[in-house]
Amino acid sequence: MSATAGSVRPVRPANWGQRAAWWLVSLIVVAAFWSVRIKWSALLDFPGQSAKYLRALFVPPAWHKAGEAFSSMILSVQMAWFGTVLGIVVSFPLSFLAARPLAPLGVRLPLRGLFAIIRAVPEVVTAILILSVTGLTPFTGALALAIGSIGTLGKWGYEAFEAAESGPLEAIRTSGGGMVALLRWGVWPSSAPEVLSFWLYRFEINVRASAILGLIGAGGIGKMLQDNVQFRNWDVVGMLLLVVIIVTMAIDQISGAVRVRLVSGRWELPLVRRLASGGAPRRKGLSPEATPPG
Template sequence: MTETKTIQKTFWQKYSTLMISLVVLVIYGWALTGLTFSGIQESAGEVSSSIFHGLTHPDWAYVYDGSGEDLVSLILQTLAIAFLGTVISAVLSVPFAFWAARGKNEGKLHPRSTTGKFMLVLIRTFPEIVLAIMFIKAVGPGSFAGVLAVSIHSIGMLGKLFSEALENMDHGADEAIYAAGGTATDVLTLATIPTIMPEFLSYTLYRFEIAVRSASILGMVGAGGIGTPLLFAIQTRSWDRVGIILLGIIIMVTAIDWLSGMLRKKLV
């Protein structure tokens, strides 16, 4: 019996990579069978040339004209949507995190933690663009719908990250305070919050990076920000306008990523 197990184990060790590769190839082959290639349009070359020319010759006059609908104004609006949505979600995620986090003596299937994790999964199920469309129907188009979409979706992600931070935190300080006669409130204010706050802030900054990218797209469905003029420019084939908008988004996202990365290094 031992020899049979040894032979089976050796066979798997020898051919596991090959078998996994075959399975992946079969899945890719099955996926490719559902694709249909209808050929390249006759105008593809002309359109591609127009797009490339517009992207390399952006409309610099659109950068700022004082109308409130220029690139700088809408970039600032996009940042405001992302920032406000992230702040709201960071505050609302804290009770969800304590709800979903397991205590050190609780099992994996503890009812409180299980229901909390299920709620966070349910919130994350709805993409931001779907939430934006729903909120546009409820509150009308504009930045407010974008803020609601970003904040609600971010609760699901930040709540999950916050709860994992609570589960993995060092409880040494908690035990010391209890041993000294402290109460649960003392543990929360003197040990738990100071311990997890750097991680909470780091996760919030990371989520803000993602929210900036999301807010740039939500305008395409009418939720405010730079996405609305980008969609109009694409529809009207104003490729020079598309070029300057994309350049502005690239600069904005790069700057936010760099600044957020620097702040996270100082926190963690």
């Protein structure tokens, strides 16, 4: 019995290029995996060694160092704040010039390339490059954070401006409005909540990064952490870690509440919202806890 035309299953075309690409990627992953010198026997000792160092860190921590630890952490927060504000001041006008509906191609492309180059360089490397001029001071760390903030805030800014509603822009252009009116009444009102939430999110990132910059001698909690790790003062290290966790979580909750206010118009602590919702992420609208693009 001959098969009808409708019952014949079409032959799936062989995509040899895609298969070859997958095999190549798999071989690269396997080669990279085996080229790393991993001492597998050390994994068996990891639980016992972890318990040993946790006891040295937190049983008990050096409570008498709490005041000094908080003072160092405040210095790290000040570095993060200065770096964030300076990054906002520089990146904000540049973001307008990098946005598609606001600037010509010859202006946009160099600025976007500059933002990409800055984002490609970690803050630690930036601090090492500029310490020959400023020395190992908290100002060095703040400048490194400011430069890193320019790259990320610049990108997030022009992406937010490009996503602004087109209706107000067309209305302002039709009525003969200039560039200032276009920015003030067309772009900024619809993109302001998102841009402001990005600024707060970058401040959170800089608080964490400031502790890392301290490890190279830029001051703050990282410098104190490095000194005590070097001399194996594990109880002091445990106290420092507790302070970092407490202050970072407090800033995260406060910043998250402000971002929720900016986006949704209500006050709400992120941790309380997660507990109330059973930990399920919220899908509708811009999530104030989501990582910005880029």
